[in-house]
Amino acid sequence: MPRPILTADRMRAAEQAAIEGGTSVETLMDRAGTALAEAVHRLAGTGDTLILCGPGNNGGDGYVAGRKLVERGHRVRVAALAPPASAACVAAASRWDGETVTFEQASPSPILVDCLFGTGLTHGLEATVSERLSDLAKSASSAIACDLPSGVGSDDGRCLSPVPAFDMTVTFGALKPAHRLMPALPSMGRVVLADIGIDASSTWFEIGRPEVPALAAAAHKYSRGYVAVLAGEMSGAASLAASAAARSGAGYVRVIGDGLFQGLPASVVVGGKLGLLADDGRIGSVLIGPGVGRGAGAKALLQAALDCGKPLVLDADALNELGANPTGMSDAILTPHAGEFARLFPGLDGTKPEMTLQAARNSGAIVVSKGPDTLVASPDGRLGFAPPAPSWLASAGTGDVLAGIISALRARGMDAFDAACAGVWIHGRAAELAGPLMIADDLISELPAVLA
Numbered sequence: 001m002p003r004p005i006l007t008a009d010r011m012r013a014a015e016q017a018a019i020e021g022g023t024s025v026e027t028l029m030d031r032a033g034t035a036l037a038e039a040v041h042r043l044a045g046t047g048d049t050l051i052l053c054g055p056g057n058n059g060g061d062g063y064v065a066g067r068k069l070v071e072r073g074h075r076v077r078v079a080a081l082a083p084p085a086s087a088a089c090v091a092a093a094s095r096w097d098g099e100t101v102t103f104e105q106a107s108p109s110p111i112l113v114d115c116l117f118g119t120g121l122t123h124g125l126e127a128t129v130s131e132r133l134s135d136l137a138k139s140a141s142s143a144i145a146c147d148l149p150s151g152v153g154s155d156d157g158r159c160l161s162p163v164p165a166f167d168m169t170v171t172f173g174a175l176k177p178a179h180r181l182m183p184a185l186p187s188m189g190r191v192v193l194a195d196i197g198i199d200a201s202s203t204w205f206e207i208g209r210p211e212v213p214a215l216a217a218a219a220h221k222y223s224r225g226y227v228a229v230l231a232g233e234m235s236g237a238a239s240l241a242a243s244a245a246a247r248s249g250a251g252y253v254r255v256i257g258d259g260l261f262q263g264l265p266a267s268v269v270v271g272g273k274l275g276l277l278a279d280d281g282r283i284g285s286v287l288i289g290p291g292v293g294r295g296a297g298a299k300a301l302l303q304a305a306l307d308c309g310k311p312l313v314l315d316a317d318a319l320n321e322l323g324a325n326p327t328g329m330s331d332a333i334l335t336p337h338a339g340e341f342a343r344l345f346p347g348l349d350g351t352k353p354e355m356t357l358q359a360a361r362n363s364g365a366i367v368v369s370k371g372p373d374t375l376v377a378s379p380d381g382r383l384g385f386a387p388p389a390p391s392w393l394a395s396a397g398t399g400d401v402l403a404g405i406i407s408a409l410r411a412r413g414m415d416a417f418d419a420a421c422a423g424v425w426i427h428g429r430a431a432e433l434a435g436p437l438m439i440a441d442d443l444i445s446e447l448p449a450v451l452a
């Protein structure tokens with residue numbers, strides 16, 4: 001099951017529903033603190049532990065975790081930034097009878113647990129507080145954040161004050177958008193999700209390993225997925241996309257264009273008239289964008305794609321050619337990077353999740369908003385958050401490869417949203433296997449291993 005993602009408001013609503021269903025907030029906090037302690041102990045082993053506690057329920061989780069870690073043999077000190085303020089935090093703190101120091105007295109410890117603020121953060125930490133948090137996190141061997149690193153905006157991933165890097169973040173019920181959004185993402189470390197008995201079902205989720213449909217025993221090359229790639233001025237980009245489509249299990253890949261397509265597998269067919277797009281009922285998806293250029297030729301290719309009535313994947317130059325605020329794009333997948341997104345959907349505001357969903361609703365298309373925090377949005381409200389991808393994916397041609405993978409999965413019969421999510425996951429995994437010095441071509445070589 002993919003891990004659900006909830007905004008702070010929706011998390012509070014889920015918490016409230018659990019409370020109305022008979023589970024007290026103290027019980028939820030007890031489960032959260034116990035899960036936090038368990039994760040800290042497993043990550044860091046037994047050792048001297050400093051827990052920074054804030055005044056709200058994030059701090060309350062810390063007092064519970066302190067008690068549980070003492071039971072596990074840790075020497076625990078709690079440093080309270082402010083007296084407990086929420087009722088549940090007051091109750092949890094009243095059961096803490098271990099060593100307590102002021103925040104100013106907090107000294108470095110091998111294990112640091114940050115329970116200052118979670119989803120209730122309303123503004124950045126005071127400079128002296130964020131500086132001390134950073135110093136303590138840097139000098140710890142293991143730094144763990146409770147729910148969110150303190151200073152991170154739960155819904156938008158903004159760092160409202162400087163946020164140090166943590167080795168692990170333990171969250172409860174559901175992930176929060178910030179766990180998978182920039183700029184907060186690199187501070188999270190491994191994100192562990194603890195079940196505390198809340199119904200956190202959501203149409204927002206972290207994209208997990210996809211289930212790519214198995215090939216039917218009676219499959220033939222066309223039924224396995226026929227991808228048509230429209231090529232323009234820069235043949236290399238089309239070659240990358242077509243090769244990626246072929247290596248992603250498409251049964252037949254055709255490149256329609258006039259260039260010299262170097263590096264294409266011999267099995268990829270080159271040539272054919274544009275009229276094929278509408279006439280050939282076997283075509284499962286049409287990809288346009290990689291290397292298509294920006295001239296009159298590109299305009300004609302785009303028009304042919306838009307008119308052909310086949311599932312579309314639009315990338316790169318095709319997105320620029322499409323113009324601002326496209327509408328009525330049902331059965332299309334748009335894969336803009338941040339610059340292309342801003343040109344395609346000017347005037348949207350809100351968090352990246354909100355803007356990506358709005359773009360999908362306005363256009364009618366599946367929108368893959370690419371970046372170090374790629375999101376996939378459907379007009380029906382589904383929103384997939386990519387798991388962290390290696391930074392070395394940011395190099396020329398990797399977007400062409402992604403578009404090729406998605407086109408193949410779409411042609412193989414996957415639903416457009418599922419194909420886009422699966423493509424994003426497969427692409428990130430291929431990058432992990434290809435390693436830091438990879439170039440886009442290397443991603444294609446890794447696809448069989450990822451898809452096997």
Ligand SMILES: NC(=O)C1=CN([C@@H]2O[C@H](COP(=O)(O)OP(=O)(O)OC[C@H]3O[C@@H](n4cnc5c(N)ncnc54)[C@H](OP(=O)(O)O)[C@@H]3O)[C@@H](O)[C@H]2O)[C@@H](O)CC1
Binds near residue numbers: 012173
């Ligand atoms: N959802 C669930 O199911 C469960 C959630 N649980 C836990 O609860 C956490 C959310 O708790 P929460 O709502 O009490 O908010 P929390 O993050 O502790 O902070 C609120 C306090 O901080 C203050 N404050 C804010 N920013 C500040 C700043 N920059 N500098 C100084 N003060 C600042 C703010 O004051 P205010 O600004 O409102 O005056 C208020 O006093 C959640 O992250 C999870 O760990 C679990 O216990 C179990 C189940």
Ligand SMILES: [K+]
Binds near residue numbers: 058115116
């Ligand atoms: K925290």
